[in-house]
Amino acid sequence: MYETNYHRASSVSEAASLLAGSDEAKLLAGGQTLIPTMKQRLAAPSDVVDIRHIAELKGISVSGSKVTIGAATSHAEVAQSADIANVCPALCGLAAHIGDPHVRHMGTIGGSIANNDPAADYPAAMVALDATIHTNNRTISASDFFVGLFETALDEGEIVTAVSFDAPSKAAYQKFPNPASRYAMAGVFVAQGNGGIRVGVTGAGSEGVFRSSEMEEALASDFSPAALDAIAVDPAGMLADIHGSAVYRANLVKVMARRAVAAAG
Amino acid sequence: MTSISLNVNGRQVSGEAEDRTLLVEFLRTNLGMTGTHVGCDTSQCGACVVHVDGQAVKSCTMLAVQANGSDVTTIEGLASNGTLHPVQKAFHENHGLQCGFCTPGMIMAATDMIRRHGSALDEKTVRQELEGNICRCTGYHNIVKSILAAAAEMGDAQQAAE
Ligand SMILES: Cc1cc2nc3c(=O)[nH]c(=O)nc-3n(C[C@H](O)[C@H](O)[C@H](O)COP(=O)(O)OP(=O)(O)OC[C@H]3O[C@@H](n4cnc5c(N)ncnc54)[C@H](O)[C@@H]3O)c2cc1C
Ligand code: FES
Ligand code: FES
Numbered sequence: 506m507y508e509t510n511y512h513r514a515s516s517v518s519e520a521a522s523l524l525a526g527s528d529e530a531k532l533l534a535g536g537q538t539l540i541p542t543m544k545q546r547l548a549a550p551s552d553v554v555d556i557r558h559i560a561e562l563k564g565i566s567v568s569g570s571k572v573t574i575g576a577a578t579s580h581a582e583v584a585q586s587a588d589i590a591n592v593c594p595a596l597c598g599l600a601a602h603i604g605d606p607h608v609r610h611m612g613t614i615g616g617s618i619a620n621n622d623p624a625a626d627y628p629a630a631m632v633a634l635d636a637t638i639h640t641n642n643r644t645i646s647a648s649d650f651f652v653g654l655f656e657t658a659l660d661e662g663e664i665v666t667a668v669s670f671d672a673p674s675k676a677a678y679q680k681f682p683n684p685a686s687r688y689a690m691a692g693v694f695v696a697q698g699n700g701g702i703r704v705g706v707t708g709a710g711s712e713g714v715f716r717s718s719e720m721e722e723a724l725a726s727d728f729s730p731a732a733l734d735a736i737a738v739d740p741a742g743m744l745a746d747i748h749g750s751a752v753y754r755a756n757l758v759k760v761m762a763r764r765a766v767a768a769a770g
Numbered sequence: 771m772t773s774i775s776l777n778v779n780g781r782q783v784s785g786e787a788e789d790r791t792l793l794v795e796f797l798r799t800n801l802g803m804t805g806t807h808v809g810c811d812t813s814q815c816g817a818c819v820v821h822v823d824g825q826a827v828k829s830c831t832m833l834a835v836q837a838n839g840s841d842v843t844t845i846e847g848l849a850s851n852g853t854l855h856p857v858q859k860a861f862h863e864n865h866g867l868q869c870g871f872c873t874p875g876m877i878m879a880a881t882d883m884i885r886r887h888g889s890a891l892d893e894k895t896v897r898q899e900l901e902g903n904i905c906r907c908t909g910y911h912n913i914v915k916s917i918l919a920a921a922a923e924m925g926d927a928q929q930a931a932e
Contacts, residue, residue: 511772511789511835533836540831541813543790553789555836581825605902606882607816610825611832686814687901 507549514554517561517641517664523554524662532556532664534577534616537608562615562666567592570672576615576665584609592672593634595694595769599626599678604687615665618650621657621713623744624688628714630678633694633705636670651714673698677768679761680708683748690749691757695765701725704762709754711744720762730763774838778803779847787834794818796834797844805845805874809904816903819875819882820844826882828902845874848881856927857881857920866916868907879903880917889925893918 511533514520524530531550533539534557542548556562562577567588574583583589584601603609603617603626617627618638631638631647638645641664650658659665673696680692689708696703704720707713723732738758743751774796775784785800797803797820808830809817818830821843848855854862857880867873883899884891896914905913 506790506792508788509790511833513835513838536832536836537813540792540833544792544811544813544830553833557836605816606879606899607819607826607828607902608813608831610827 506543507546509543509550510552512552512554514556514559516559517556517666520554520556520559520664521641521662523552524664527552530554532616532619534613534619535579535608535611537604537612538616538620538622556615556664557613565589567672571669572596572672573667573669574614575667577613578615580604580609580612580614580617581606583614593670593676595673595676595678595696596630596634599630599680599694602626602680602682602687614668618668619657619659619665621651621653621655622688623654623710623713624683624686624690624708626678626680626689626692626707629689629692629694629705629707631668631670631705632714632716633676633696633703634670634673635696635698635700635703636668638665639667639669640665648716654713656713671698675769677765677770679764679768681757681761691754691761693758693761693765695724695762695769697728697769702728706758706762709743709758711742711751715742717758717762724766728766728769730766733759733763733766772835772838774834776834776837776839777841779843789833789835791834792830793820793822793832793834793837793842794829797829797842800834803844803846807871807874809871809875814902814904815872815875816879817872817875819878819903821878821882824885826879843878845877848877855881856923857884857917860916860920860923861913864912864916864919866908866912872903872905872907876900876903876905876913880920883917884921884924887921889921891918891921 529551533553533555563575566573580600580603590597636647638650676696678694680689691709692707694705702724704717738755740751740755743754745751771786807817809815813831820829
């Protein structure tokens, strides 16, 4: 790891000014992506601003069907939240299958979505739940937030403070994990909410997370796994790497979607 | 350089380290506590697992300064007065280790697992939660057996105490 300077911020505004004070500063949340990247010398921030201790970024609140999760809330906290389990157990299940227990104790939802890894789990949920991403100066809808591979709508120095969404009437997430890393080779989050049915797909798309409008339409008229039978996922838009070809992933997306619909019931 | 203070296994310690120093390096190099191992460069093997403020974390994926002011428990902190911790004893009795390289991380992961699940811990959960701990020797069967034995013993002890 290259040298770096560590700062511990106690508020969002302090974090923002620490970030603004250096060209090469980066936020450090759970560090479960940033520290491995720094160890490989693929990232070399001159300064890291630790936001894990900022009280205003932490915690879960559920009021009626409105769910709000602070950006520095860990995957383990989401997995174990009885309040979220009451209204959207699919999200708890998703969080419970990110990496391993040690990663879940440190990794945060804000870090996961800001990083926008094409194989990360949360982006699929955010898109399918039509979530709103709150930052220190605006709100962004999930469909505008995830721009491309490791790319988001966040400006330089902008800090994700929370995510919020209306709990769906039913939802489920199914992923096929890479057997070594546990990241998604294909993960599909299906949600039926006020705005209709939304299907978010991660792990598979060559441009990162995406919605499958074809599947959404098919499920709108018949919410059953069989409704997806006639749909052919186009391999042209799929990732291909040592873990799986585009054709393989296209098939996995369909299999995961069918399982998610069955699980959502 | 930053001055780092930690409470390690109930003892207040401090030392100077560069901000880029990983917690595991601080434990091993600054404090000379070599029970915590480093098995990989990619945050995947779990040989380095310790507890920070009561939760299992990979000490190779945390800067020592991130832990500044925290309570840290390492494998050296489990046995008391020469008596093995029930999880250590279970690994010993069930042949839960061969070369022993992964064992500190396995045992710290196991105690964390038992803390969260108690005696309700079942085989499926143990196997699922060992996702972040790699062993090149045992094939895991005896590790799982050891953890389940310890969970049962600790659960019984807890019930007897109540
Ligand atoms: C072994 C292993 C297995 C994993 N498996 C999975 C998996 O199965 N599924 C999965 O989805 N993920 C997986 N991960 C990644 C994990 O979920 C990370 O926790 C997550 O991607 C990043 O969150 P973090 O809080 O650790 O962020 P950090 O690593 O601290 O930060 C990541 C990036 O986001 C930026 N950032 C952090 N917080 C904010 C914020 N509030 N606002 C703006 N920018 C911010 C940082 O500057 C940095 O660029 C795994 C990681 C490891 C090490
Ligand atoms: S040394 Fe920490 S995970 Fe391998
Ligand atoms: S006992 Fe040798 S690596 Fe696990």
